[in-house]
Amino acid sequence: MPENPTVTDLLTTAVAALGGHERAGQVQMAEAVATAMESGQHLLVQAGTGTGKSLAYLVPSLLHQDRVVVATATLALQHQLVERDLPRLVEALAADPAAGAVDTSYAVLKGRSNYACLHRIREGVPDDQGTLEVELPTGSLGKKVLELRDWAEEQAEQGGSGERDNAPRHTDREWRQVSVNHRECLGAAKCPFGQECFAERAKEKAHRSHLIVTNHSLLAIDAIEGVPMIPDYDVVVIDEAHELTARVTQAATDELWAAEVERAARRSQRHVEGDQADDLADAADALREAINEARPGRFDTIPQDLGDALLLVRDAARACVSAYPKTTEDADAAMQQAKGAVQEVFATAERMAADLDSDVLWLSEGTERMPPRLCVAPLQVWGPMRDKLLTDKTVVFTSATLKLGGDFRTVATSLGLKPEDEEMPWLGLDVGSPFDYGRQGILYVARHLPPPGRDGLGPAVLDEIVELVDASEGRTLGLFSSRRAAEAAAETVRERLPHLTTLAQGDAQLPELAAQFVSDPHTCLFGTLSLWQGLDVPGDTCQLVLIDRIPFPRPDDPLLSARQQAADRAGGNGFMQVAATHAALLLAQGAGRLIRTGTDRGVVAVLDPRLATARYGGFLKASLPPMWTTTDPAVVRQALTRLAAT
Template identity: 50%
Template sequence: MPELPRTRLPGVGELLTHAVEAVGGTERTGQVKMAEAVGRAIRTGEHLAVQAGTGTGKSLAYLVPAIRHAVEREATVVVSTATIALQRQLVDRDLPRLAKALKKPLGREPTFAILKGRRNYLCLHRLDSGAPEEPDDAALFDPFAVSRMGKEVKRLHEWSSDTETGDRDELVPGVSDQAWRQVSVTAKECLGAARCPIGTDCFAEQARAEAGRADVVVTNHALLAIDALQGYQVLPEHDLVIIDEAHELVDRVTSVATAELTSAMITAATRRCGKLIDADIADRLMEAGDGLALVLDDLSPGRMDALPQPLQGVLPAVRDAAHGCLSMLGAERKEELEEATARKLARTLLEEVHDTAVRLLEAFEPDQAHQRDVVWLSGDQYSANPRPPALRVAPLAVAGLLRERVFGLNTTVLTSATLTLGGTFDTLARQWGLPPLASFGKSETESAGAAEQKSSGTATEKPAPSDEDNLRWTGIDVGSPFDHKRNGILYVARHLPPPGRDGLGAATLDEIAELIEAAGGRALGLFSSMRAAKQATEELRDRVEHPILCQGDDSTSLLVRKFSEDVRTCLFGTLSLWQGVDVPGPSLQLVLVDRLPFPRPDDPVSSARQRAVEARGGNGFLTVSATHAALLLAQGTGRLHRSIEDKGVVAVLDSRLATARYGGFLRASLPPFWPTSDPQVARDALRRLDAAAPA
């Protein structure tokens, strides 16, 4: 079918109406507003942040204008998500249905692809040649030995003949990370399609090629970060990025930009280069690694504000020894494939050891206000499952990276159900590297209004680039289809004493028991620590008549399914449940929060970021700790309403939400529930809901 002239493509509103009707959905006001705002951002090049409550239908709202743009301009659009669940929803459900629905009005069927990091794809060359010796094993396992590892690798060999994508997620049930490492490579370990003997059949290269031809490429925040961090292009050429689950962007980018150094890494690097260079040079690196192991064993875990004296000697030794090995290894050369592979693997590990040692040595600035990284020693060598100590280094901020390598290069749309913290987009905007909306001379309310009043225009709305231009963006909250005030109560237990460090107090446990009994079960308990979740489970199982499941008793997905299927069951847990539970209906009518989810005082990254803000004259607690708590609290309370019919109570058992000065900031970050501090009001509401719920 010949391509339609660009001027004949239907507008965003018309396409959205057509798409919603085709998939059997219902058009929502917030969805229409969001689609129009995304279309306007594409035309003007102005970045956009959209808060869209659960049930808005935000996937269609950004996919429709994005696909229209891709077809009209013959361009590629990148959609980045934080979770595998959303990736699968987009690729397996939303995009196939939408592509068929829009085929006729657009003149052709839009195409889409999923792209992940190279480590997620089976490497046929490694499968054929075998993995290098692992540093923790005296001898590498036999791939066909009678063991769990052997069975997994044998299964991977068999699967390699059947799979068409080589994508690890296609493998159900999955295999352990240790087994997968034997059949996959990182981008740095890869020989490259031109040198690899199986390069023409490479699954990762095929995925990249497919992504380069697609209208929409679905990826994840980690790969988006790698694309921004690396000196080479990972994602296909694109001019529009849509970041869904944008509230997790900073944490995911920080994780990718975090490096670690261990003695095991140095041992592995030494073994890989040992046969390729002089033994004396390799021995120096091994000795430096042994020295690092001795030093780390004597240090206490935690954040390092200054480089300890023992590390001042051993880290330069590691750096210099790794540099010596790299120099002896030399540049890539024409050689036999087996030797080229060994050299590539050795260089990859040596560079990681060297570069991390350099970064650790450069991390300690006398002026805390100019410090870029935080360093800490991690390790739980005294636990039941000890792990060796590791030196870790993470960026204090990723705003500069995002500003330069994401917002500075492409029109960007950020969306989530939770973007306004304390009632403003500016809190997260600072972390993203965007200027405050006030810098544009308009309030946030005016900004949203202005976004709705701009003319429809054409692509010429996008101004010519200028070095003097600031990054311009608009924030808009399109609301939620849920009536939070009518269907939800925020109960803050103002009468309870503030939480202490010695676990849940008797009064808090009594409060939880009374609320669960009033609700008839149906409770999701979100706790600030695993210890608190287990304490509540153990002490309340004998006190309440309803079953209580606790995270860790089984796989989280199985526990959530049991909780959803039995309306009288309660589920207690910690961090992953705050954002990972989607249970509509009468099984969930009470969300319990034991305490405000501030980061742990000994969390190295959060504490260092807070200190850095204070060194620059800011309020470190509000900027870092309160923002973290507000984001997690908004996500956690959002578990209550997953459909229009859902009703219930969010019970926050931390009186500081009502009494502390920062309580207003946290409450302004939550959905507009009807508020109360009266426990009787909360219990009576739960009893009425229990009585009205289906048997």
């Protein structure tokens, strides 16, 4: 091997050391990623499941002369990179003399609230009056918080990361008792435990590392929101890139509700001498009244009462922040955190009251656990991504689903790249898949069924589900457009096929349901969105994937409906650019649950005839893996029966 190994040389070394074998697509991708990093040209790479794409971008990332950031959408992939792929890759390269000069240092970086806060644990949690309260909550919550505190202290003693992912099992509410967000944090210089701080230690390690693994949200806050979170870097690799626009939107979405404003006012009472905290509490009452009078949904024009209430909250929060004493080196932690809460209320109310054309404002429906809340999100994110990320950095986007409708243009446009982009040249590359979809999978479109309506699953659809599940003897993953549809299908299958085990999302936690699904092939698992993208069940556990209807967004979805209208106003086709694109992505992700290894076989059954009859059906089918296609239910039942027998 030469003294300065190429990407292909190191990839060969790494794959051999890990006991695998190179795939043509993996080598092609690694070389393309290395070329993009050197040339500065943006790259979109579609790499099917099983390609080995993580190694194909990690190897050139370690070889690149400057720091590289890898951003993922899910904790599962981040965990895989940090706990499995990178340690094994570094070990393989360390054993190769030719790779000795390669900087293999890496770190993981997350938002501050993902780390336990030693100040909150040791000094207490602010109560509603803003007093630091060390006392534990009562009941099961207190017991769990004590367990989390003990775990965090052990992490501090042992030099652990203090990351939420490594903590004992807990809920969001429990975790909030031992963590802070960036506004509540005192900062390393002012915090008495700054030297031990888990978040600060993670940042320090990132500054010393050549490769940083983070998530889409933190990347968005750093690059697009302009809040420095990540050390300077040259290139970013975005894995699970089909999720990026949704995660960037999520990171730029703010919420406001009356109880939050009220709590910020109460916490300010003991820190503000004037009437400003009382004025903020009065503004909270006005906001509650205006929200109660408003109808849930998107506001094309803010109702007068609601607009007035937002102005009242904005002005009261601004005055309250100004009334806080100037912070000193030994700033009171409770005061800092209370002030942070008011600053957050001010920033959100100011944004909402501005009623910008670039934002979408809506009122969510209240639930038993959550009150109605105002939400504001950017109308589009491709502009900020283009101006603030793509202009400054070289970006490699990769996913198993980037070619929607058969090419890269749809996804590229949503990311901020133009089809023929002279200012920002980019390349789209499909390295294929190691799977033979034409032989391994069947796409069945139930053309004979009636189009789906608003009344849920009709008798004909339920009959079809029972017949398909019966033929496959279980082994079915059902992906449904609503919880109601999933539960109706599960109930019907339980009644008519009692010899099978039928599970529905909500019966238990998802990991528990997935484990039961894998352990017994004569099992069906029916659920909604989290199953469409987050479940990996290779083998004969899953030989039938049922999709009840094309997953178009709901017509009353405030953000997507606004984006669709904006596309129409701009002279485009809002339905195809927004609704059909959304459906194509989810459909491709759902169909991708079937074939996970080279030996998997099965059927993707779409029980929505529009996939075969509607004009947009061709666009949707072109987004799916190239499976053999039929509309004959008898052929599919025979195929499933043969599979079940073998």
